[in-house]
């Protein structure tokens with residue numbers, strides 16, 4: 001990935017991939033997530049999933065980064081958050097964006113070039129093991145990424161480590177109603193087709209509520225903790241747009257567990273059910289999103 005324009009950010013003179021490889025060898029959950037994003041990267045930036053950039057714009061308003069500040073975007077994906085933050089902080093500021101999926105980062109690089117931004121550095125890095133100096137960034141953000149990490153409290157502590165005292169950390173996650181009722185039908189039908197789902201909450205459900213968001217931030221040592229919900233949904237045209245949402249998000253990983261010879265039948269049945277949910281405006285895509293933030297107290301290191 002692109003070399004940093006800012007040498008001072010690193011704990012080592014230059015970033016090497018060895019720590020990432022070691023972390024990945026240890027953790028099969030992470031490898032699975034990495035494989036999922038390798039396969040969805042080509043379909044990620046599509047019109048049906050425009051809630052990603054919509055959410056990123058809201059996150060800029062929520063955080064209000066100062067011009068000239070240093071921002072870390074964790075789990076940047078294709079750069080949906082890095083781009084509007086880079087625009088908001090201006091040429092004297094810098095966004096450092098990390099992800100562990102090279103497929104997503106390649107897209108991010110193209111998106112950043114398309115927007116003619118030269119204040120963004122991309123790095124292939126594990127969100128749970130940052131190779132950055134302590135107390136460096138004015139702002140740390142992560143949109144729709146925290147719930148993919150096996151150790152959410154540990155990851156937050158790591159993000160707080162690299163945040164300056166007085167700096168703000170903010171993350172977003174999906175509310176339970178997001179993608180409903182289509183997602184419930186999708187999951188129930190997959191189970192009826194014999195797909196075994198993980199025991200207990202998985203994916204976005206690992207963050208249960210606004211209260212849980214606040215708890216995670218408090219436990220990471222932050223103060224002035226806040227969390228609120230915002231609806232950033234919109235109407236899709238039809239069931240084919242919904243299938244674009246499935247294909248361009250991690251929901252697709254569940255479908256990929258079906259045997260190849262059963263996929264067509266499943267898709268046809270599920271999309272017939274989805275088509276029946278349309279109203280005169282099309283198909284409502286609920287994207288109720290939680291925005292949570294906290295400040296690193298002046299005394300912490």
Ligand SMILES: C[S@@+](CC[C@H](N)C(=O)[O-])C[C@H]1O[C@@H](n2cnc3c(N)ncnc32)[C@H](O)[C@@H]1O
Pocket residue numbers: 030033034037052053056074075076077078079080081098099100101104125126127128142143144145148149
């Ligand atoms: C749903 S995408 C969100 C991307 C972006 N923040 C956005 O809002 O569009 C989740 C991203 O988290 C990344 N990710 C998941 N686990 C990670 C980890 N352990 N380290 C780094 N990135 C990770 C994935 O590769 C993927 O790009």
